[in-house]
Amino acid sequence: MNKNETKDGFVSHLVELRERLIHSFIFLFVFFIVCYFFAEYLYGFLVEPYAQAVKDDGLERRLIFTALQETFLTYIKVSFFTAFFFTSPFILIQIWKFIAPGLYSNEKRAFLPFLIATPILFFAGGSMVYYVISPIAWKFFLSYQNLNSSGIPIRLEAKMGEYLSLMMRFIFAFGLAFQLPVLLGLLAKA
Secondary structure: OOOHHHHHHHHHHHHHHHHHHHHHHHHHHHHHHHHOOOOHHHHHHHHHHHHHHHHOOOOOEEEEOOOHHHHHHHHHHHHHHHHHHHHHHHHHHHHHHHHHHHOOOHHHHHHHHHHHHHHHHHHHHHHHHOOOOOHHHHHHHHOOOOOOOOOOOOOEEEHHHHHHHHHHHHHHHHHOOOOOOHHHHHHHOO
């Protein structure tokens, strides 16, 4: 193999990588646009655990915004978060299609269970946060209110942007934590 063939092979790999990245970004962008039209409903879905945690405490609860653009930026964030959450399997497939031709068939068979388990476990981690962890966490955080103190009462006035940031951190943290079996499996195979 001469120097030109090596250079042409490298360039063709870069071209293929660029095409796969462009397809991934286009898919993410299209899904982001669709999600933006439903951003209010998506945000309502993410706020539901908080709403359930505070519905029986007898106080009028609300989420506030303190900057003029906060609601708009929050809807942008929730749209991108949802789009990335649901397009991540497609992006992983694009990465796999780029890497797979360079692997032997036994290596492909060894990696396939991990590729299937990765998005499933990530979604399981996100679901666990939404349905189990966040209701418990919101009750815990709300327990620090002190409405009957002798001084100034402490009452929560939650900001919508901060709530969304905390919820996204929880979902990503648990999604990544649920990747531990995949990581341990890969280390065991190595």
